[in-house]
Amino acid sequence: MAAAQTQSQFAANLKRYYSFYTGGFVAFVILVGILEQLGVPNKILGYIFLFATIALYAGIGFMSKTADVGEYYVAGRRVPALFNGMATGADWMSAASFIGMAGTLYLSGYDGLAFVLGWTGGYCLVAILLAPYLRKFGQFTIPDFLGARFGGHLPRLIGVIAAITCSFTYVIAQIYGVGIITSRFTGLEFQVGVFVGLAGILVCSFLGGMKAVTWTQVAQYIILIVAYMIPVVWLSVKHTGIPIPQISAYTSALPKVTALEAEFNDKATPKGAKEESVRAIFRERAAAATAKLAGLEKDGPAFLAAEKQKLTDKVAALKAEASPDAKAIDAAEKAVKGFPADAAAAKTAWTAEKGVGARAAPVKRHAEAFAVSGATPEEIEKKRSVAKKNFLALIMCLMIGTAALPHILMRYYTTPSVHEARVSVFWGLFFIFLLYFTAPALAILAKYEVYSNLVGSSFSALPAWVSNWSVVDKTLMNIADINKDGIVQLAEVVIGGDLIVLATPEISGLPYVISGLVAAGGLAAALSTADGLLLTIANAMSHDLYYKMIDPNASTVRRIAVSKGLLLVVALTAAYVTSLKPGNILFLVGAAFSLAASGFFPALVMGVFWKRANYLGAVIGMSLGLGICAYYMFLTYPFFGCGASCVANQWWDIAPIAAGTFGIPAGFLGIIIGSLISPAPSKEIQELVDHVRYPSLEGDIDTRGA
Amino acid sequence: MQLTEKHKQYWNINLKISSVLLVVWFVATFVMGWYARELNEISFIGPLGFYMSAQGSLIIYVAIIAYYAYYMNNLDKEYGVHEGELD
Numbered sequence: 001m002a003a004a005q006t007q008s009q010f011a012a013n014l015k016r017y018y019s020f021y022t023g024g025f026v027a028f029v030i031l032v033g034i035l036e037q038l039g040v041p042n043k044i045l046g047y048i049f050l051f052a053t054i055a056l057y058a059g060i061g062f063m064s065k066t067a068d069v070g071e072y073y074v075a076g077r078r079v080p081a082l083f084n085g086m087a088t089g090a091d092w093m094s095a096a097s098f099i100g101m102a103g104t105l106y107l108s109g110y111d112g113l114a115f116v117l118g119w120t121g122g123y124c125l126v127a128i129l130l131a132p133y134l135r136k137f138g139q140f141t142i143p144d145f146l147g148a149r150f151g152g153h154l155p156r157l158i159g160v161i162a163a164i165t166c167s168f169t170y171v172i173a174q175i176y177g178v179g180i181i182t183s184r185f186t187g188l189e190f191q192v193g194v195f196v197g198l199a200g201i202l203v204c205s206f207l208g209g210m211k212a213v214t215w216t217q218v219a220q221y222i223i224l225i226v227a228y229m230i231p232v233v234w235l236s237v238k239h240t241g242i243p244i245p246q247i248s249a250y251t252s253a254l255p256k257v258t259a260l261e262a263e264f265n266d267k268a269t270p271k272g273a274k275e276e277s278v279r280a281i282f283r284e285r286a287a288a289a290t291a292k293l294a295g296l297e298k299d300g301p302a303f304l305a306a307e308k309q310k311l312t313d314k315v316a317a318l319k320a321e322a323s324p325d326a327k328a329i330d331a332a333e334k335a336v337k338g339f340p341a342d343a344a345a346a347k348t349a350w351t352a353e354k355g356v357g358a359r360a361a362p363v364k365r366h367a368e369a370f371a372v373s374g375a376t377p378e379e380i381e382k383k384r385s386v387a388k389k390n391f392l393a394l395i396m397c398l399m400i401g402t403a404a405l406p407h408i409l410m411r412y413y414t415t416p417s418v419h420e421a422r423v424s425v426f427w428g429l430f431f432i433f434l435l436y437f438t439a440p441a442l443a444i445l446a447k448y449e450v451y452s453n454l455v456g457s458s459f460s461a462l463p464a465w466v467s468n469w470s471v472v473d474k475t476l477m478n479i480a481d482i483n484k485d486g487i488v489q490l491a492e493v494v495i496g497g498d499l500i501v502l503a504t505p506e507i508s509g510l511p512y513v514i515s516g517l518v519a520a521g522g523l524a525a526a527l528s529t530a531d532g533l534l535l536t537i538a539n540a541m542s543h544d545l546y547y548k549m550i551d552p553n554a555s556t557v558r559r560i561a562v563s564k565g566l567l568l569v570v571a572l573t574a575a576y577v578t579s580l581k582p583g584n585i586l587f588l589v590g591a592a593f594s595l596a597a598s599g600f601f602p603a604l605v606m607g608v609f610w611k612r613a614n615y616l617g618a619v620i621g622m623s624l625g626l627g628i629c630a631y632y633m634f635l636t637y638p639f640f641g642c643g644a645s646c647v648a649n650q651w652w653d654i655a656p657i658a659a660g661t662f663g664i665p666a667g668f669l670g671i672i673i674g675s676l677i678s679p680a681p682s683k684e685i686q687e688l689v690d691h692v693r694y695p696s697l698e699g700d701i702d703t704r705g706a
Numbered sequence: 707m708q709l710t711e712k713h714k715q716y717w718n719i720n721l722k723i724s725s726v727l728l729v730v731w732f733v734a735t736f737v738m739g740w741y742a743r744e745l746n747e748i749s750f751i752g753p754l755g756f757y758m759s760a761q762g763s764l765i766i767y768v769a770i771i772a773y774y775a776y777y778m779n780n781l782d783k784e785y786g787v788h789e790g791e792l793d
Contacts, residue, residue, distance in 0.1 A: 110742065113759040117735060120764050124731040127771040128724045132778070246761065250752040367756040369742035392739050399735070417789045419782065422775035426768070433768050440760035690709060693717055694787045 007416055011080040018083075022222050028052065033513040042512050046185040049516040053223065053523060054200035057216045061204030064212035069556045072209035072563070073140040073539060075414040079214055084420075085427020087217035088411050090224065090528035092119075092432055094170075095177025096589055098224060098525035101436070103497025105443035109366040111391060112443075116436050118395045120429060122402025127425040130403060131412040133608045133692040135421035138703050140413065141536075142406040142600065143544040148688060148703065149607040150618040151681070153549055158622045162599035163406045163540045165626075168574065170405075170592040171533040173585045175578040177526035184473075184502075185519040191579045198575045201527055205535050206564055213531045214414060220524035221431060227521025228435055228501075232442045234508040239445055249441035253448040257366055260451040264490055265362045271456070277483045278491040279360040286357030289350045296346055304346055311336045359491055366447060386653045394590075397660035401593025404600035406540070407532040418695035446500045449507050455490045462488070465506035469499060476502070534574070538567040590657035591633060598625035598663025606671045611689050617675030625667025632659040716785040723777055727770050734758075734766040 005013070032045055070076050079087065097119065105112040137145055143159035175194055182193030204216045236245035240252040266272040295303040315332045318324060340346035364371055370391065372383040402408065411428075415421045454466060459481050469477040476496035479488065501522075505514040542563035547554055554562070603622050606613040634640045635649045637656040642649055646656075654661050680686075691701050738745065738758045745755030782788035 110756055110759065113756075117739070117759055117763060121731065121735050121767050124727070124767050124770050127774055128727055247751075250757060250761075254752045254756075367746060367753045369746060369755055388740065392736055395735060395739065419779050419789060422778055426771045426775050429768055429771055433764050437761050437764050693720075694713065695782050696787050696789045697713075 007078060007080070010078060011082075014080065014083055018218060018222065021219060022226075025223065025226070029513060029517055032516065033511060036511055036513050042516075043187060045512060045516050046187075046519065049520045050182060050186055050196075050523070053520045054196070054527075056219065057200050057527065058203035060216045060219055061207050061212040064208035064215050066208050066211050067557070067560060069559065071211045072560055073413075073543065074410075075209075075211040075214045077138075077414055078416050079414040079424075081415060081420045081424035082427050083214070083218050084411060084415050084424040085431050086221040087214045088408065088424070088428030089431035089435075090217040090221035090524065091407060091411060091532040092428070092529070093224065093435060093525050094174055094529040094589075095181070095522060095526035096173065096585065097435065097439075098228065098522045099177070099181075099498050099501050100586075101439040102442040102446070103500040105440050106446055106495070106500050107497050109364055109371070110369040111371075111387065113440065114391050114394045115398065116440060118398025119402060120433060120436050121395070122399035123425055123429040123432070125399060125403035126408070126412075127422065127429075129605050129608070130409060131421045131425050132418045132695070134409060134604075135412050135415060135418050136692045136695060138413065141539050141543050142409050142604070143540060144548075145607065146603060146618065146622075147544070147548065149685065150603070150613075150615045151685060152615050155603070155615065155618040155622065156544055156548065158619065158626070159600070159603075160540045160544045162595065162622065162626055164537050166405065166592040166596040166599070167407060167533045167536045167540075168570075169588050169595070171530055171537070171574050172578050173588045173592075174526050174530040174533065175574055176585055178523065178530065179578065181519055181522045181526065185516070194575050194579050197523070197527060197530075198571055201530050201534065202568070202571055205531050205538075206567055209560075209563070210410075210414065210535060213535055216531065217528045220528040224521040224524040224528075225431070225434055227517045227524075228438065231504040231508055231510060231514055231518060232438055232445070234510055235442070235445050235449070235504055238508050239448055245441040245445060246437055249444040253444050254367065257444060257448050257451055260455075261363050261365050264451075264455075274483075274485065274487065274489050275363075275491055277485075278489045281482050282356045282360040282491065286354050286360065289353035289356075293347065293350050293354065296343060296350070301343055304340070304343060308336070308339050311339060359494070363490060366444065389653065390655050390658060393654050393658040393661045397590070397594050397597055397658045397664075400597035400601050400664055401595075401660065404596040404604065405593070406596070406600070407529075407536040409604075410532075410536060410539075442504065443500065446504065446507065450493070450495070451490065454493065455488055457488050459486050459488060463507075465503050468506065469503055534567060534571055537570050538563050541566045541570075587637065587639070587657060591659070594629050594633070594658065594660035594663060595626065597660040598629035598667050601664060602667035602671050606668070608689070608692060610671075610675075611686050612675055612680055613671055614675045614678055614681040614685075616678040617671040617673070620674035621667045621669070621671030624670035625663045628666040629659045629663025632656065632662050712785055713787070716781065716787060719781060720778065723774070723781075727774055730766065731770055734763040738763055 032048055035048075036042075036045055066072055068076070101115060104115060134142075134145060137148070139145065139148070141163075143156045143163060146159040147153070147156035149155075175198065178197030179190045179194040182188055182197055183190045186193070188196065204212050232245045233243050236248045237243050240248035242248035242252065260271075263269045263271045264275050267276045292303075292307065295307075299306075311332065315329065315336060318329045318332055340349050361373070370384045370387040372380055372387055374380040374383055412421045412424065415424050454463060457463065462479070466477060466479060470479050473496070476499040478494040480492060481488075482492045483489070501518065502515075505512075505518055542559060546562050547559050599622055602625060603613075603618050606621070607618070632651070633656050635642060636646050636659075638646050650656075651662065687701065688703065691697065691703060694700075738755070742755035742759065745758065746753040748754040751757050779788070
């Protein structure tokens, strides 16, 4: 059927289908909204959103089922630029972008923008250095290009290892996100949530490979962007009366936030004085804990017993008073009961208590770049230059990693031509940009809400969203009247980053149906990225390892069967690893980017732009890049047991998340040296380079695989 | 397949436009980032350093890619290396 259509008819049909689809989805949301008005409980609405969207993705997967190799690996190479752009957007934007990004910006202000810049600017490198050339080359996977360009099995094999390592690290972070969202909105257990989400991913990629994943990702993009925009626009209207948050946040909300920050930090103002009273309590508590820790260090268990005796005496003294205060006795008895049982428990408890000292710090100014604190101007200057260096290093690793992650580069094999590949990078970045330039605006608007409305409100009449979320999850919203004045001060509130996006519908006063929509959007973001990653891993194993290296005579039926089998195995392994909850998602993501950047980027770029690059250069460059990057993480990341020496091990004070800072130059250096000490590549390979450089040549060779 | 002078010229123009755009990309990213504190002194839709990193540089990125696609697709036709009409 499809083959009989021309490409333009095909594109026109797609536009019609997805317009119907978007209309249908809006109607569905309205329907759920009506159900809510009729009094259907929120939990049921959560289930409806969860299962309806997963069923939808599975349905698209089912309709796109295929047994054709070209369709399975590269969606038949007929995805129009606009739709490839949407699919890239969904492929790209993960749970971390959708739910975490605005929260990170809320918490870290300017310094968090490294992620916004790094995750968008990388597309300039994709567009100019890679996408058109990879599209001309054709074939199916990124290791395919390395294999053909550098010859021999070794470059392909290193490519396979790099692709699997970085994609697997990244997919764990995605499945983790799926588990969090399903468990939060439906009350299912985390582990169950992981496997429910996985079922949705699998039905889709299992039946139709890249073809199914592409058309599902387009559908997922539409859901996620609608879900992200509606609450933010509403919030902007509520606070500023302007429905364009990307403008109103800077012109209207940011100046007010800056003024409030100054007020909070100035003890002479009424607000500043109140903040100071809370901070003083935190400082006292931290100082008391420090003193206790020192006593414990000196006298050991004897100190512990003496401290406990003091508390017991206090209870006795209170009881002996002429008019005993029941409340005070109760509190004192609780303190005795809660007293740490042994020295180790005491140390843990008091160290944690000492940590509240951090809450006594002044408010960080949102727009200030590289804000640091220090005793002397020299110390501040030194810390600031380290912060600046790390900010720029992280941006570089994220950008080059973007231009090297195989699941993104693979998308440019699916367009019909080089011309369309170039245009599709534009659409891809444009669709990503829509979300990424909204996130900083959301962070400012949310901050304005907290600073102007929450701070100063009475504890007896907290805004509904605050009391709701502090019941649901203390790590997201922790609020307590520290100085007992009955009024909320900023220092009394601790907000978890994920709260910002999740609570925006409630802050804006939207009905629960929009919260459900936001959850569906987060799920779409996590599922679509996981889809692309799983397919990349399965393809690297089935196509590059099995077909190209082990059994080149395998029939197409067998190749697809092997790929599907591997997909299942990889998915289950990833879900199993995720259900063990291997903490620190942010580091996993950062590691994936640094590894991809160090392993792939130098070899891919040099493969196109330097004809002299050859087999030995690629082998040395890729292994050196990966090796240095992995070694630096091992040296400086606490997970690998470097303990106290982690920071001392750092080179030029670069944090482990930016390990690619050393891996990328090592990769380039390896390629240059390795290539120069060995003979130039053969004439065939030089012709291959010419072939990828020109969209069309007379008497051109054909590198597209069958 | 033999490359003509015209082909080599096409590739050189491609290298030139790519370098120019990458310089713009570098300035929009790293130079802006390096001078973020200084730029914050200037007020343009909020502090300029903050605005550029939150929005301005992103707009530049989108523009870079749009211009590259537009320029190269024309260059392909001019030098006769464009692809034929699709089916």
